[in-house]
Amino acid sequence: MTYQPGLYSADQISNSEYHAQRDVLSASGAKAIMGESLGHFRHQQDNPVHKDAFDAGTAAHELVLEGEFRSVKVLDFADYKTKAAQEAKKDAYAEGLTPMLERDLADIRGMAKAIRNNADAMALLEAGQPEVSAFWQDRDTGAHLRTRYDWLPAIDPDKRLVIPDYKTAKTANPSAFARDAGKYRYHQQAAWYIDTILTMGLHHNVAFVFIVQEKVAPYASSVVQLSSADIELGRQLNAVAIRKFRHSMETGVWPTYPGVTQIELPVYTHYEGESQIDAA
Known part of the structure; x- marks a missing residue:
């Protein structure tokens, strides 16, 4: 089933139904495309683990x-x-x-x-709906896209819309989470979720934050927000991922690592080699 552009509650679209949309790109798909390749992304879709x-x-x-x-x-x-x-x-x-x-x-x-x-976290979860799905189209490519919000706050045009995303982690320390954010490409997710609202015309002033909570006692939590530069980087990466996705949808070709790429050995390999040469 193909869903028309718009918002859908958890009762209208289950989590399994949402993830079954193979030909509609999500934030996690965009992250897979940019973090690995189009071929990896499609393989993961065809062989979910x-x-x-x-x-x-x-x-x-x-x-x-x-x-x-x-x-x-x-x-x-x-x-x-x-x-x-x-x-x-x-x-x-x-x-x-x-x-x-x-x-x-x-x-x-x-x-x-x-x-x-955590008063800051609870304030973000005061009014809204959990597990809201959004289906939309990219303006530049026409690609079909989707987003599933952990929590979509009630939309008030007179107030800034702050969208929270709940993450469980080993540590909620903001500095440590910054490293995780880079590793798991959360900057792409943040930009994707913001741009969904903007593109759909649901609000003009949108922010995105993470509610991070530790999985063991004392179950500490924090609320963290990426910088505008981080968001812009994620936005540009998403744009590339969408273009790649659209091209593969049209051609049916899902490449992994195409072409010939010149690489350079790590600096320490040169140091080691030079030391061996000098010793000889």
Whole structure:
């Protein structure tokens, strides 16, 4: 099914339905294209791999942002070592649910409780909707694009629209998160989410922040925002990714590393080689 441009609530489009849109580029797809290649991006779409670590993230998103578990199925096992536990886990996935052991939900519940002590984070989640999907088209290429917001605040044209995105992490220390932001190309995500609203004409003054929370006690959290220069870099990278995506959609060719690229050895390799030559 192809969705018309517009906003859709979580009840209208499930998470699985959203991710099933293969010919509609998302922020994660743009990151994959620029971080790896078009070929890697298409392979990942054709061969999705589920990681158990995603389950805890899903559970945390639901409890923190929605106040309840929507897809979590609690399994009454000590671990997944038995055949019965493994079958129950498999059945939960088949039902479109997120299997979780009761013991693993202790941290999730602790995170949901602790986040309430962060006044800045809670202010960002006061009014709005979780898991809102947006479908739109790029003005320059006509490529079909999509975005799924963790939380889309109520849109007031007289107030700046500040969009939060919830991330779980080993540390919520802003300096450490800055490194993660570069590694995981969060600058592309931030620009993508902002530009979705701008392109759709839903608001003219948009900002984007990350609510970052640690996964272990004391479940510390922080609210961080990338600089305007970071956002602009992400925006330009997204533009390249969209053009690449559009071209591959038209040609059916999804290259990995085309052409011949000249590289240079690391400086330390030259130092090592010169030292060996001098020693000889």
